[in-house]
Amino acid sequence: MTDIFGVPIVVLLGQLLLGLINGSFYALLSLGLAIIFGMLNVINFAHGAFYMLGGFAAWLLLSALGIGYWETLIAAPLMVGALGAVVERLFLKRLYRVDHLYSLLLTFGIALMLEGLFRHVFGAAGKPYPIPPSLTGGINLGFMFLPMYRAWVIVASLAVCIATWLAIERTKLGAYLRAATENPGLVQAFGINVPFMLTATYAFCVGLAGFAGALAAPLYQVSPGMGPSVIIVVFAVVVIGGMGSIGGAIVTALALGIIEGLTKTFYPAASSIAVFVVMVLVILIRPSGLFSREA
Amino acid sequence: MAEASLLDVKGLEAWYGESHVLHGIDFDVRKGEVVTLIGRNGAGKTTTLRSLIGVVGKRRGACSYKGADLLKVAPHKVARLGIGYVPEERGIFSSLTVLENLLFPPAWQAGGMAVEEIYGLFPNLKGRDSTSGTRLSGGEQQMLAIGRILRTGADFILLDEPTEGIAPVIIEEIGAALRILKDRGMTIILVEQNLRFAASIADRHYVLDQGKVVDEISNNALDANMDRLNRYLGV
Amino acid sequence: MNSTTMVSSLEAPRTRRHRTTGGLLLALVALLMICAPLAIYPLFLIKILCFALFAAAFNLVLGYAGLLSFGHAAFFGGAAYITAHAAKVWQLPFELAVLAGTAFAALLGLAFGTLAIRRHGIYFAMITLALAQMVYFMAVQMPFTGGEDGIQAVPRGYLLGIIDLRDITAMYYTVLGGTILGLVIIWRTVNSPFGHILSAIRENETRVTSLGLKPERYKLIAFTLSAALSGFAGALKAIAFQLASLVDVTWHMSGEVILMTLLGGMGTLIGPIVGASIVVGLEHFLSTSGLPITFIIGLFFVVCVMMFRRGVFGELKALLAFKTLT
Numbered sequence: 001m002t003d004i005f006g007v008p009i010v011v012l013l014g015q016l017l018l019g020l021i022n023g024s025f026y027a028l029l030s031l032g033l034a035i036i037f038g039m040l041n042v043i044n045f046a047h048g049a050f051y052m053l054g055g056f057a058a059w060l061l062l063s064a065l066g067i068g069y070w071e072t073l074i075a076a077p078l079m080v081g082a083l084g085a086v087v088e089r090l091f092l093k094r095l096y097r098v099d100h101l102y103s104l105l106l107t108f109g110i111a112l113m114l115e116g117l118f119r120h121v122f123g124a125a126g127k128p129y130p131i132p133p134s135l136t137g138g139i140n141l142g143f144m145f146l147p148m149y150r151a152w153v154i155v156a157s158l159a160v161c162i163a164t165w166l167a168i169e170r171t172k173l174g175a176y177l178r179a180a181t182e183n184p185g186l187v188q189a190f191g192i193n194v195p196f197m198l199t200a201t202y203a204f205c206v207g208l209a210g211f212a213g214a215l216a217a218p219l220y221q222v223s224p225g226m227g228p229s230v231i232i233v234v235f236a237v238v239v240i241g242g243m244g245s246i247g248g249a250i251v252t253a254l255a256l257g258i259i260e261g262l263t264k265t266f267y268p269a270a271s272s273i274a275v276f277v278v279m280v281l282v283i284l285i286r287p288s289g290l291f292s293r294e295a
Numbered sequence: 296m297a298e299a300s301l302l303d304v305k306g307l308e309a310w311y312g313e314s315h316v317l318h319g320i321d322f323d324v325r326k327g328e329v330v331t332l333i334g335r336n337g338a339g340k341t342t343t344l345r346s347l348i349g350v351v352g353k354r355r356g357a358c359s360y361k362g363a364d365l366l367k368v369a370p371h372k373v374a375r376l377g378i379g380y381v382p383e384e385r386g387i388f389s390s391l392t393v394l395e396n397l398l399f400p401p402a403w404q405a406g407g408m409a410v411e412e413i414y415g416l417f418p419n420l421k422g423r424d425s426t427s428g429t430r431l432s433g434g435e436q437q438m439l440a441i442g443r444i445l446r447t448g449a450d451f452i453l454l455d456e457p458t459e460g461i462a463p464v465i466i467e468e469i470g471a472a473l474r475i476l477k478d479r480g481m482t483i484i485l486v487e488q489n490l491r492f493a494a495s496i497a498d499r500h501y502v503l504d505q506g507k508v509v510d511e512i513s514n515n516a517l518d519a520n521m522d523r524l525n526r527y528l529g530v
Numbered sequence: 531m532n533s534t535t536m537v538s539s540l541e542a543p544r545t546r547r548h549r550t551t552g553g554l555l556l557a558l559v560a561l562l563m564i565c566a567p568l569a570i571y572p573l574f575l576i577k578i579l580c581f582a583l584f585a586a587a588f589n590l591v592l593g594y595a596g597l598l599s600f601g602h603a604a605f606f607g608g609a610a611y612i613t614a615h616a617a618k619v620w621q622l623p624f625e626l627a628v629l630a631g632t633a634f635a636a637l638l639g640l641a642f643g644t645l646a647i648r649r650h651g652i653y654f655a656m657i658t659l660a661l662a663q664m665v666y667f668m669a670v671q672m673p674f675t676g677g678e679d680g681i682q683a684v685p686r687g688y689l690l691g692i693i694d695l696r697d698i699t700a701m702y703y704t705v706l707g708g709t710i711l712g713l714v715i716i717w718r719t720v721n722s723p724f725g726h727i728l729s730a731i732r733e734n735e736t737r738v739t740s741l742g743l744k745p746e747r748y749k750l751i752a753f754t755l756s757a758a759l760s761g762f763a764g765a766l767k768a769i770a771f772q773l774a775s776l777v778d779v780t781w782h783m784s785g786e787v788i789l790m791t792l793l794g795g796m797g798t799l800i801g802p803i804v805g806a807s808i809v810v811g812l813e814h815f816l817s818t819s820g821l822p823i824t825f826i827i828g829l830f831f832v833v834c835v836m837m838f839r840r841g842v843f844g845e846l847k848a849l850l851a852f853k854t855l856t
Contacts, residue, residue: 043652091836101598102835104655105792108785109831116824178390179399185350186386190400190447191374232781236660239653269671276664280645283657287648 005266012265013144019261020254021150021219024157027253028212029234030241031161032205034249035168037238038181039201041100042092045107048231049114050206053080054213055222056118059127069132072214080210085203092202093195111227119224126221153215160211161250168246177201236279242289252290301326301451301482302347302365307356309339309346316342318506320356324484329477331485331493334503335529340486341383343503344453348373348380360451375403379449383456383486385440387428394424396439400447407448416472417442434465441472451482458489470495490517490524502527555800563706572702573770578810579709580767585790585802586716587759592788593797594720595752596732598655600784601642601662602760605635607778608665609761614681614774615674624687624695628708628765635761636754638665643753647746659781666779680775684768695769705766712759717799719755728752760787782824789827792834795841804843 004012029047036044057076061067067075087110095103131149138147168174180187180194188194213226220226234253241252256275264271282290300323307320317339324330332340346354349370358365360376368376379400387396397410397420414421417438423431431439437457444452454473458466466489473496477483487493493500494517502510504527512520566575584606591597613631616622622630646657669675676682686695695701719725731738731745738745768774777783786809794805809827816823834841840848 037652043656091832094836098839100652101655102839104598104652105788106832106835108788109828109835112782112785112824112828112831114828116822116826116828120822120825175391175395175399179388182388182390183386186380186382188371189348189350189374189380189382191371191403192401193371195371228781232659232663235656236663239649239656239660272667272671273664276660276667279657279660283645283648 007265010144015261015265016258017144017146017150017261019258019264021153021257022260023254023257024154025212025216025230026234026237026257027161027250028157028208028215029230030237030249030253031164031246032208033234033238034241034243034246035164035177036202036205037243039177040088040092040096040103040198042103042107042202043100043235044202044206045104045231046087046110046114047107047206047209047234048227048229049111050080050084050209050227051213051216051230052118052222052224052227053083053114054210054215055129055217055226056122056127056213057210058214058217059129059222062129063127069218073211076214077207077211080213081203081207084206085199087206088199088202093198111231115224115227122224124224126223129217129222131218149218153219156215157212160208164208165246165250233275236275240275240279240282240290242292245291248289248291299326300324300359301328301361302484303357303359304343304347305357307343307346307358308354309342309351310353311342312352316351316506317346320346320503320506321508322501322511324482326482327477327480328499329473329483329485329497331487331497331500332503333487333490333493333500333524334527336488338503339506340503341455342506344380344382344455344484344486347453348378374400374447374449377404377448377450379444379447379452381437381440381444381452381454381457383459385433385436387431387436387439389427389429391428392425393420393428393431393439396428397443397446400443402447404448404450406450408445410446413442413445416445416475417468419468434461434469437461437465437469438472441469445476450480451484452476453484453486455486456488457485458487458492466492488528490528559800559803560710567699567702572698574810574814576702576705576770577767577814578807579705580763580770581787581790581806581810582803583709583712583763583766584760585787585794585806586713586799587756587763588787589791589796589802590716590719590756590759591753592791593801594725594732595728595749597647597749597753598651598788599646599658599753599756600655600781600788601658601660601665602757602787603779603781603783604642604662604665605639605757605760606764606767606787607669607774607776607780607783608638609635609764610768610774610778611669611675611681613765614684614768617687617769618681618684619674621685623691624689624769627687628762628769631765631768632758632762635764636758639754639757639761640750642757643750647749647753659784662779662784663781666776666781669776669779675774675776678776680773681768682773684772684774686769686772701770705770708762708766712762713799713803715755716759719752720799724748724751785831786827789831789834791841793830793838793841795844795847798841798843798847801841801843805841808842 003009029051033044033047036042054076057079058072061072061075091106092103095106135149135152138145168177176187176192176197180197184194237253237256238249240256241249256278259278260271260274263274302324304320304322307317308315309317320339320343322330332343334340342351345351347358347365349368354366356366363376365373388399391399397413419435420438420442428439441457457469470492473483477496485493485497494514497514499514500512500517501508502512502524509527510523512524588599588602591599609631612634613627616630617624617627642658642661645661646654649657670677686701689695689700689704693700695704727738727743727748731748735745764778790805790809791802792805793808794803795801813823816826838845
């Protein structure tokens with residue numbers, strides 16, 4: 001077995017895989033965050049909380065109703081998306097007219113409410129969620145062992161991200177979205193129901209977070225602390241990538257996941273702040289973000 | 296031939312936040328007419344159009360369009376009544392190509408022009424399908440802005456300063472296109488500061504000053520009233 | 531984008547009568563604070579004082595410079611750690627330990643500010659959040675912070691070498707003095723030419739640039755000062771409670787100080803003090819009740835943002851101004 005910088009290749013690849021998985025989750029989450037920011041000009045602090053809700057939806061559906069993994073993958077995002085629609089309709093819609101920082105504060109409040117509520121009801125400990133039988137085990141690739149579920153997570157996340165990207169860049173609906181980001185008043189003057197589109201967009205993006213949560217359930221334990229632990233890193237990802245392009249957000253997220261994995265391999269103590277260090281570097285060199293349309 | 300008005304505006308008031316911009320606009324437009332709103336900068340011409348579309352903050356008054364109260368219509372439903380809006384800034388989307396821009400507004404009524412027909416009116420737009428919308432020149436963007444409305448089957452068009460900052464050659468083309476549209480029975484409200492252009496296609500002119508309609512001049516009587524007009528326009 | 535609309539919509543006109551009313555109010559509050567330990571548990575009052583100063587320092591950046599920082603806990607909690615360590619391990623006297631913490635916070639503020647000010651509005655908030663999170667992670671891992679346990683049994687020391695701060699009343703008046711000092715600094719800053727330029731930057735940054743001034747420099751100074759005073763508050767708290775812990779560097783804490791400022795009223799001097807009192811009081815009440823604190827804090831946030839953007843004091847001020855005019 002060869003070593004790279006004193007680390008056996010198996011270990012390195014294992015960490016890279018983990019990094020890729022984290023990157024996939026970052027991608028799903030930063031995608032939603034970037035779209036919400038682009039369209040609604042809102043930084044959705046509650047994104048982490050919706051991710052947590054997705055995980056809890058999966059766990060609850062299984063433990064209370066016996067609903068299995070595959071149905072949950074569809075049900076969880078729908079449920080979370082529905083809640084998102086309510087949040088947008090009841091609260092965010094009324095804040096579009098005032099300073100956008102109020103929306104940030106509102107979503108922060110919602111995040112606290114959700115986290116607090118779930119911690120109060122379910123406790124802080126993590127709930128286990130079993131890997132679905134069809135995805136247990138793994139493949140021996142020779143140079144490493146690839147667990148099935150982890151491979152599935154990467155494939156599913158990327159598929160959803162690419163599908164979303166296609167929908168936005170290549171479809172008529174996506175054109176409406178892109179145009180409404182630029183000039184919502186005019187798009188409305190063309191007869192398109194922009195308020196509804198905003199609600200639907202927020203619901204969809206939040207649903208993406210819920211999907212990520214359901215996907216994460218078998219990997220990490222489902223707990224109220226799921227949200228905050230991931231959302232701040234995702235914010236840093238978005239700052240690094242810039243808000244210019246959706247493709248950029250996905251690429252940045254994956255890259256950062258991998259960088260995090262590499263850091264864990266060679267310099268474990270710094271792994272939790274790796275993304276932030278990259279963020280500092282990017283701010284110094286290219287403040288508006290790597291893929292931003294400004295600068 | 297007194298026809299019923301297609302659009303009847305009485306006492307239209309509008310606010311931008313705290314600012315009271317329109318103080319009671321009265322005018323009407325008959326089917327197939329081309330009517331212009333002329334006046335100085337800040338007289339309220341653009342605001343009037345925006346009030347009809349529903350893009351201002353607060354509005355009050357009586358605006359009946361095809362019998363319905365326009366002020367009660369939700370902003371995203373105005374276009375569905377057959378009203379097309381070409382804003383002053385043209386509003387070409389930079390994140391869309393020329394063709395995407397052209398096909399963008401949904402066709403709410405039958406009778407919209409086919410893309411080929413629009414290229415017939417505005418040959419400059421042909422062959423630019425995949426160019427980003429904002430790469431076009433100002434004049435071409437104006438043609439695109441008008442063209443995309445024509446596809447929707449709108450029969451009542453609100454045009455805000457189509458000739459502003461555009462080369463005379465293109466202005467000619469736009470004027471010719473508008474005349475063709477008028478011949479087809481399109482009803483148009485034109486906001487213009489270029490009197491010559493306005494006179495070349497309009498039937499009547501409403502003069503606006505400080506948020507009110509202060510005069511109405513038929514196109515035939517335009518020359519006779521030039522002095523009065525120049526005073527209104529502060530020339 | 532800037533936060534113009536956030537605060538400028540909150541300011542009521544300043545009449546002379548208005549100023550005297552404000553002055554009287556302040557005198558009343560000062561009197562109350564001096565007599566308070568007779569009636570209320572001093573440690574609880576100290577907590578209010580520290581957070582009042584923290585919130586007032588935070589307001590310097592939000593209410594006056596128009597910058598929303600989501601990372602002020604790094605200054606507050608970071609200074610607490612440094613001060614605790616300085617007093618316990620380096621055995622520095624009280625004044626120097628507090629100074630050490632404050633200086634650390636100032637330096638950290640300078641560093642954060644330099645990075646974050648490159649971006650505006652929402653990006654600024656996110657960057658400060660991420661940077662503060664970095665500090666949190668480092669606090670979790672570095673041995674001197676004591677991890678989950680924090681730094682405990684921090685010695686209170688002596689004020690000026692003579693007054694034993696283990697006496698809770700002495701501690702209280704020391705903290706009161708420190709808080710008043712900090713508030714006076716803020717008040718003087720806000721009402722100085724520097725403060726006026728800050729407000730101008732908040733209202734219309736391009737205009738200020740066109741006058742030949744560099745807004746970034748002013749924002750950075752304000753941010754650093756805010757960080758220093760936040761650290762000062764954290765340092766005092768560390769000594770008074772003899773503890774420095776992770777709680778004070780979490781993003782929850784950053785959020786709480788925002789809530790205090792929002793709840794009390796941004797862009798006013800007294801608002802943050804009112805807000806801090808309410809939030810500290812609320813948490814104290816909730817901690818014994820078994821109700822979910824985080825949830826209720828979140829609820830307060832939502833209610834404030836949706837209905838009481840001017841905050842308690844801001845609403846009062848608007849009401850008073852209305853009455854004075856009519």
